[in-house]
Amino acid sequence: MRLKERVRLFIRHNRVILLFRLMLEAFFEACSQSKHLGASNMMHDEVKFAADLCIRTHAIEKGMSIGSVRMGFGQPKVLALIDDLLLYVSRFPSASIDESMAVIANYIDFNRTNGCPVEAVEARYEVLKKAYTLREEMAAGIxxxxxxxxxxxxxxxxxxxxxxxxxxxxxxxxxxxxxxxxxxxxxxxxxxxxxxxxxxxxxxxxxxxxxxxxxxxxxxxxxxxxxxxxxxxxxxxxxxxxxxxxxxxxxxxxxxxxxxxxxxxxxxxxxxxxxxxxxxxxxxxxxxxxxxxxxxxxxxxxxxxxxxxxxxxxxxxxxxxxxxxxxxx
Ligand SMILES: Cc1cc2nc3c(=O)[nH]c(=O)nc-3n(C[C@H](O)[C@H](O)[C@H](O)COP(=O)(O)O)c2cc1C
Structure with missing residues (x-):
């Protein structure tokens, strides 16, 4: 094998060299991710903020779909979600929160039907309804x-x-x-x-x-x-x-x-x-x-x-x- 080829293979397969090449790749990846991941500057980016609200909305939906669900579960989380939805629609007035609205309405209904009304959530949801006009009715919840x-x-x-x-x-x-x-x-x-x-x-x-x-x-x-x-x-x-x-x-x-x-x-x-x-x-x-x-x-x-x-x-x-x-x- 010629020397040039041997050097090429050494560079390619040497673990220490690979570690440095990977660190460089990881650095460039971290640069891109520090800009684009939801974690950076979340509350001021419509898509990132929406992703966070989507995850938290879905958590409520998931909760209701559990076989042995505890009625009235998650009220502090739903209240916090409503507060952030209010902030979101004030920052991004053209954005839709129809799905979150439908899930919260379903959550209120679900608890009420099962004999556990969630009054604090209902009151806060009324505030949200005044701040945001529903654009599309959609199936949500369970x-x-x-x-x-x-x-x-x-x-x-x-x-x-x-x-x-x-x-x-x-x-x-x-x-x-x-x-x-x-x-x-x-x-x-x-x-x-x-x-x-x-x-x-x-x-x-x-x-x-x-x-x-x-x-x-x-x-x-x-x-x-x-x-x-x-x-x-x-x-x-x-x-x-x-x-x-x-x-x-x-x-x-x-x-x-x-x-x-x-x-x-x-x-x-x-x-x-x-x-x-x-x-x-x-x-x-x-x-x-x-x-x-x-x-x-x-x-x-x-x-x-x-x-x-x-x-x-x-x-x-x-x-x-x-x-x-x-x-x-
Ligand atoms: C990679 C991955 C991870 C998930 N992790 C969880 C989890 O930790 N807990 C959970 O309840 N659901 C989890 N899910 C289920 C999602 O919530 C679910 O797939 C999504 O809401 C779409 O609903 P569907 O699967 O009923 O169509 C996960 C789904 C995927 C694809």
Missing amino acids: ATCSKADTLEATKAPFDVFSQSRCSIRDFDTRAVVDLNDIIAAIDIARKTPSACNRQSAFAHIYEGAKAHQLFDFQGGTNGFGHDMQYAVLITADMRRYFINERHQMFVDGGLFAMDLLLALHYKGLATIPLTTAYKTNQTRKLKKIFAIPSNEVPVMIIGIGAYKESYKVAVSHRNPVESYYQVHR
Whole structure:
């Protein structure tokens, strides 16, 4: 091998040099993210502020869709949300808060119907109604679905099938989930495309108490985590990627996760995707406690349980199709 080629390979494969190249990449990435992430200058940017309000609105919707919901839950959070909605519409008068309005109205109604009126919220909501004129009525809050209809839809054409999948937080705790169905779904999801067919995604399956321990650690399943029977932690193997592909593992792993979610839905299991977006220290702890090799990156968890005959879901309103695309000519 010629000297020039040897030097090139040395630079490419040397760990210390790679560390410096990665630090440079991380620096440029941090520059862009410090400007664009929602965390920076949030209250003065319409889109960033809206994202924060969307997350907090959805938290209320999610709360109502939990099987064993505590009536009157979250009032201080709803009051704080209303205050920030007032601030948002005063700063950005052309922006729409129709979805938040609908969710809060649904929350008030939900608690009142279940014998727990939330008077402080109702009073504050009246103030919001005076400050903002509703533009469009929309379905929001919770909806009730039937297991029979859902199972029928899982065998329907793709447009009906995919629309019938929802994140479930209201499970049947007596019906037993069959591990073989999860493995059959993983078998289906092997068809997921991956960059250069690297197939780096991997599913760690946790059962029973171990799954509950993972849900407790994950933190986003309060009130329903222990009603699920399995947790599938999807990871991707860093060893199969190179310097320009530092995020490719999340794309490949994310595609696998979505495919698996649909395959589990096809097998008639009630599922919910759960975030593993943590800062470094928490990711380290997750790997240590749940026996994830250090070369794997956590991508997402899927919680799995059984459908009730009749179950609640959060509506999770979707933005109009026009907001999802732009044709470039
Ligand atoms: C990556 C990811 C992470 C999520 N994390 C949570 C979570 O921690 N807790 C939760 O209740 N829902 C979680 N969800 C579910 C979303 O709230 C849900 O997918 C969204 O509202 C759309 O609703 P749908 O899945 O019913 O269509 C997560 C979804 C995704 C895709």
